[in-house]
Amino acid sequence: MLRKVISYQLLVISLLLCCHALCSAQPISSSELINNAKQYDGKIVVYEGEVIGDVMARGDHAWVNINDGENAIGIWINSSLAKDIAYTGSYKSVGDGIEVTGVFHRACAEHGGDLDIHAQAIRKTTSGRNIREKLNPGKRNFVIVLLGVFCLVWILTLLKRK
Amino acid sequence: MILKPSLEDIKIIGFYLGKIILGLAFTMLVPILAGFAFGEVNPALDFLIGLGISAIFGLILTKLCFTEKDLNWMQGMIVVSLAWLAAMVLSAIPLYLSGHFKTFLDTCFETMSGLTTTGLTLVQDLDHLSYTHNLWRHLGPFIGGQGIAIVALSFFVKGSSGAFKLYVGEARDERLAPNVIHTARSIWLISITYLILGTLALGIVGISIGLKPLNAFFHGACVFMAGFDTAGFAPQSQNILYYHSLLFEVTTIIIMLAGALNFNFHYQLWIGNRKEMFKNIESRVFFISIMLTFFVTAIGLSRFGVYPKAVVLFRKGFFQLISGHTTTGYMTIYARQFVNEWGDLALVGLICAMALGGCICSTAGGIKMLRIGIAFKALKEDIKRIILPEKAIVVQKFHHIKEIFLEDKQVRGALLITLAYLILYMLGAVIGMFFGYPFLNSLFESTSAAGNVGFSCGITDASMPTVLKITYIIQMWAGRLEFMSIFTLIGFFAATIKGKRC
Numbered sequence: 001m002l003r004k005v006i007s008y009q010l011l012v013i014s015l016l017l018c019c020h021a022l023c024s025a026q027p028i029s030s031s032e033l034i035n036n037a038k039q040y041d042g043k044i045v046v047y048e049g050e051v052i053g054d055v056m057a058r059g060d061h062a063w064v065n066i067n068d069g070e071n072a073i074g075i076w077i078n079s080s081l082a083k084d085i086a087y088t089g090s091y092k093s094v095g096d097g098i099e100v101t102g103v104f105h106r107a108c109a110e111h112g113g114d115l116d117i118h119a120q121a122i123r124k125t126t127s128g129r130n131i132r133e134k135l136n137p138g139k140r141n142f143v144i145v146l147l148g149v150f151c152l153v154w155i156l157t158l159l160k161r162k
Numbered sequence: 163m164i165l166k167p168s169l170e171d172i173k174i175i176g177f178y179l180g181k182i183i184l185g186l187a188f189t190m191l192v193p194i195l196a197g198f199a200f201g202e203v204n205p206a207l208d209f210l211i212g213l214g215i216s217a218i219f220g221l222i223l224t225k226l227c228f229t230e231k232d233l234n235w236m237q238g239m240i241v242v243s244l245a246w247l248a249a250m251v252l253s254a255i256p257l258y259l260s261g262h263f264k265t266f267l268d269t270c271f272e273t274m275s276g277l278t279t280t281g282l283t284l285v286q287d288l289d290h291l292s293y294t295h296n297l298w299r300h301l302g303p304f305i306g307g308q309g310i311a312i313v314a315l316s317f318f319v320k321g322s323s324g325a326f327k328l329y330v331g332e333a334r335d336e337r338l339a340p341n342v343i344h345t346a347r348s349i350w351l352i353s354i355t356y357l358i359l360g361t362l363a364l365g366i367v368g369i370s371i372g373l374k375p376l377n378a379f380f381h382g383a384c385v386f387m388a389g390f391d392t393a394g395f396a397p398q399s400q401n402i403l404y405y406h407s408l409l410f411e412v413t414t415i416i417i418m419l420a421g422a423l424n425f426n427f428h429y430q431l432w433i434g435n436r437k438e439m440f441k442n443i444e445s446r447v448f449f450i451s452i453m454l455t456f457f458v459t460a461i462g463l464s465r466f467g468v469y470p471k472a473v474v475l476f477r478k479g480f481f482q483l484i485s486g487h488t489t490t491g492y493m494t495i496y497a498r499q500f501v502n503e504w505g506d507l508a509l510v511g512l513i514c515a516m517a518l519g520g521c522i523c524s525t526a527g528g529i530k531m532l533r534i535g536i537a538f539k540a541l542k543e544d545i546k547r548i549i550l551p552e553k554a555i556v557v558q559k560f561h562h563i564k565e566i567f568l569e570d571k572q573v574r575g576a577l578l579i580t581l582a583y584l585i586l587y588m589l590g591a592v593i594g595m596f597f598g599y600p601f602l603n604s605l606f607e608s609t610s611a612a613g614n615v616g617f618s619c620g621i622t623d624a625s626m627p628t629v630l631k632i633t634y635i636i637q638m639w640a641g642r643l644e645f646m647s648i649f650t651l652i653g654f655f656a657a658t659i660k661g662k663r664c
Contacts, residue, residue, distance in 0.1 A: 034496045037503065052289040053398055056372030056406070063372070063406045065398070067289055071496065072400050091202065091292040106503075112408055113474040115496060139207040139259070146214030153218055157225040 027099060030071035037106035037115060045104045047073065047117055048125060051088045051095035066098055077109065087128025087156050097126030116161040166661035167654060171445045173227040174237050175244070178328070180211040180223025182245040182311060186252060187216035189305055190298075193256070197294035201361045204296035205260065212256035213614040220253070238327025239650035242311055243556070246639055249310050250274045253302060260295045262286050264624045267631055271576055276302030277310065278642035279525050281394025281491035281616020282634065284624050288399040293380060296397050307421075307525035309334060309390030311348045331647045334523055351391070352428050360386035360417055364410070389417040391525040394491025394616035402492045408477065414492060415484050422448070422488035422520030424562055443535040444521045444558040445652055448487075451531065455515040456483045463507030479508070482617075485513035489527040491616020500619040508618075513606055517587060527614025527641050529583045533576035535560060538574040580647045586612040586637055593633045594621065612637040 033040055049068030058062040062082040064075045065088065077100075089095030102119040105111075122134035190213040233241065253276075254269040263269040268284040275282045276299055285291065285299070296563025311328035326342040361383040368378030381397050388395040398404040402414060420428075427445065430438040439445050460479050469475040478495060485492045500509060519528015542559040550556060558568040566572075590608025595601055599621055607621040611634040622634070640648050 028197055034498050035502060039501070053404060054373050058372060065400060065404055067399065072289065072398070072404070074400070074403065074406050089289055091205075106471050107474065107478070109470040109474060111406060112411075113469050113478040113646055114403060114406055114494070115499070116406075131206060133202065135202050136207065139204060139211065143207055143210045143214065146211060146218065150214055150218050150221070153221050153225075157221065160225065 001054045001119065008059070025067075025101075030068045030073050033073065033104060034071060034115065037104075040104045041106040043104055043122070044101065045106075045117065046101050047075075048099040049073075051085050051098055053088060053090070055082050055085055055088060057082075061072060061155070064098075074111075074114060074116045075102065075119050075122075076108075076116055077122065081119060081122050084122065084124055087130070089128070091131075092133070093130050096124055096128040099123045099125050164631065164657045164661040166663050167658055170229075170231070171237060173229050174231055174233060175240050176223050176227030178230050178233060179248065180220045180225075180227065182241070183216055183220035183223065183248055183252065186249050186305075186310065187213050187220055189301065189404065190216065190253075190256070192301060193294045193298045196297050196504075197292075200293045202292045202294045205256075205292040207554060208256040208259035209294065209298070211259060212252065214511055215255055216252045219248075233327050235327055236650055236654065239331045239647040240654050242328055242331030243639075243643060243651040245310050246274075246277065246306075246643065249277055249306075250635075250639075253277070253298070256298060257295055260291065262288070262291055262295070262551070268624055271631050271635055272299070273302060274638050275616070276300075276393060276395060277306030278614050278638040279303045279307045279391045279527065279609060280395040280457065280614045280638045280642075281388065281487070282316070282611060282618055282622045282638075283395065283616075284622065284631075288397075291397075298386060298388040299395050300393075300397075303391040303393030303395060303525075304353070304387040308349050309346075309394065312349060332643065337641055348429060348492070349425055351483030352425060352432065356390055356428075357383070357386055360390060363413055364417075366517075367407070367409050367413050368405075371405060371410060373405075385414065386417060389490060389492065390421040391413055392418065392421045392490040392520065392527070392614070393525075394485065394493075396492065399550070403482075403494045403496075411477070411481050411494060415481065418488040418490045418492065420483055421490065422524055422526040424521040425521045426523055427521070430563070431632070438460075438563065441561045443539075443562050444531040447531040447535040447538075448521060451518055451534070452487055454486070455487060455511050455518070456480060458514070459508045460482050460511075462505050462511055465507065466505040468503050468505070468508070481542040482512065483515055486512050486615055486617055486660045487518065489516065489519050489615045493612065493617065497618045497620045497622075500606070500617070506602060506652050509602055509606060513602075513609050516609045516613045516617065517583070519613055519615075529580050529613075532562065533580055536568065536572055537580065538578040539568050540577075543568060581614065583641070586640060590633055590637050593630065595626050597630055607634075608637065612641040614638060614641050 015081050025046040027046045049066040051064055052067045053065050057079060060079050062077055062079050064077050064082060064085065065072045066075055077138045085096050087096050100117055100119045102117040105116050106115060107113040108116050127140055166455050190209050194206050194209045197209060249272050250273050254273040257272060258266050258269040262285050264286060271284050309332040311332050329342050362381060364382030364385055365379035368381055369375055373381060384397045396402060402411060424444055427439060458511060460475065461477050463469060463475050469478055517528055518534060519530050520526025521532045522532045539558050539560050543556055546556045559565055560568060587609045590612055591605040594604025594608055603619050603621060604617045610617045
């Protein structure tokens with residue numbers, strides 16, 4: 001009986017330790033994952049970065065590509081989790097910052113050998129936003145100067161021809 | 163005795179160079195229109211600046227060097243080699259203004275890579291690049307793939323024998339039509355027809371895999387231009403891996419193969435001569451070469467247990483192999499995976515495929531299938547000569563659009579260019595090793611640059627040594643123009659310094 005209680009207690013403690021380790025786990029960079037893919041293959045990893053491009057729905061799942069500033073990695077995510085993503089990174093927007101916890105695959109057998117992460121949980125770390133483009137006055141002025149020079153050269157060549 | 167080039171030579175070169183630069187400036191109207199359509203004002207201004215500088219430069223050259231004389235062979239070759247350098251610098255201006263490149267040299271590397279349909283990239287934060295700049299990155303291969311001089315030939319140069327010299331200077335010597343201007347226009351007609359069909363196909367696939375319609379067709383157009391022109395640029399940093407789709411990969415493979423085939427094949431298909439595909443020496447050698455190099459690559463991959471299933475091995479291995487052999491450079495794996503996971507044998511298979519390349523008179527780089535075919539035919543002829551009685555007359559024929567008797571002149575030409583490519587591959591590898599990179603990695607990257615492929619095993623990066631960047635730029639340039647124009651340019655400079663006045 002005592003042995004049973006001790007083993008239950010040990011199990012609970014190890015589960016708690018695992019949860020703590022996961023909750024406080026430091027995100028791993030994409031370069032670290034790509035360069036040491038064999039080492040992380042099949043393991044649960046935490047990866048963080050900006051959602052870029054499109055959220056590509058595929059049935060009850062979706063592909064989301066997350067860029068951590070070094071590389072982008074494809075995340076296979078449940079559609080219900082993907083709904084939280086409001087902004088994706090492009091020229092006109094900064095994408096949501098997402099922390100993904102999931103299983104890393106060096107060559108995913110389910111997805112044709114892609115290096116990917118199958119997400120188990122995601123957490124939004126920063127909210128994305130639209131970027132309002134402001135006209136660059138320096139560029140505008142330079143265009144006007146170039147237009148003037150072009151016209152001058154054109155007129156001079158016409159005069160030379162006459 | 164070497165003669166110093168005359169002022170007349172320089173005037174003629176300047177005049178035609180100016181015409182080509184005006185042609186390049188004219189193409190910048192496409193991203194300007196796209197920029198305003200997408201509501202990207204600053205990127206559109208970048209291209210107005212690029213257009214302005216190019217147009218002024220082109221206009222000054224054509225007016226200062228005005229001549230009605232036609233080009234001779236030497237002048238034609240020099241115009242072409244200089245035009246590619248001028249195009250590299252001028253088309254880099256709007257990209258550099260985007261702020262996505264660390265130095266102007268990096269931008270020149272990018273534009274030379276695009277124009278020569280290589281696909282090695284040094285762009286920073288590609289995932290936030292504007293549609294306008296991204297369109298220009300992909301339009302570069304489309305213009306360079308057909309030939310920068312062909313742009314000018316089609317629109318600015320009137321029919322003349324000089325036009326043919328520009329056409330040959332860009333490593334093209336086959337005509338689809340009797341007149342070279344009509345050939346240039348036929349190439350454009352074929353390319354634009356395929357562009358519309360390819361963009362539609364990829365756009366529909368893009369929508370079916372979850373891309374937004376605008377992105378689907380934009381990506382479709384970009385991936386088609388860089389795929390058909392065997393460049394390997396893609397709108398996102400993950401290249402083709404971004405799409406995570408077998409259907410997209412299969413469509414891309416078809417486009418890459420179409421791009422690596424001789425324009426003459428397309429023209430023969432166009433006029434209903436489908437048998438040519440099966441009879442032609444190039445298509446036969448291409449098929450055998452793909453099979454052999456894939457066999458080596460697949461053995462290498464299976465020996466290391468790189469992929470968990472045979473189907474997965476085929477999907478990854480075959481895509482990379484076709485991409486390398488057609489000299490496109492599209493990737494569905496990360497650059498470092500080549501070195502970390504693929505193993506030496508698979509890499510050797512891939513390097514061989516890259517070195518061999520596609521067909522002549524296509525946008526593909528590398529040694530090219532016709533030359534390999536001619537070399538084997540010559541070998542077969544020599545073996546026959548040894549085996550057969552001395553009095554026997556040995557005649558070797560091959561089919562390339564028509565039946566052709568093998569001549570020593572063709573064999574010499576094919577072997578000389580093959581040798582030049584092999585030296586170029588090795589030279590780049592040695593320079594890479596000089597900077598501390600391992601032999602196989604250096605050879606991989608060097609072959610990729612000189613063969614206008616675009617695969618990287620991780621060496622190509624903004625932080626790589628400047629000398630290596632310049633080396634790869636020269637390799638891409640020399641590989642695309644197939645040496646003759648560049649040798650002529652070197653000879654021209656040598657004559658300017660050492661030549662005597664006539």
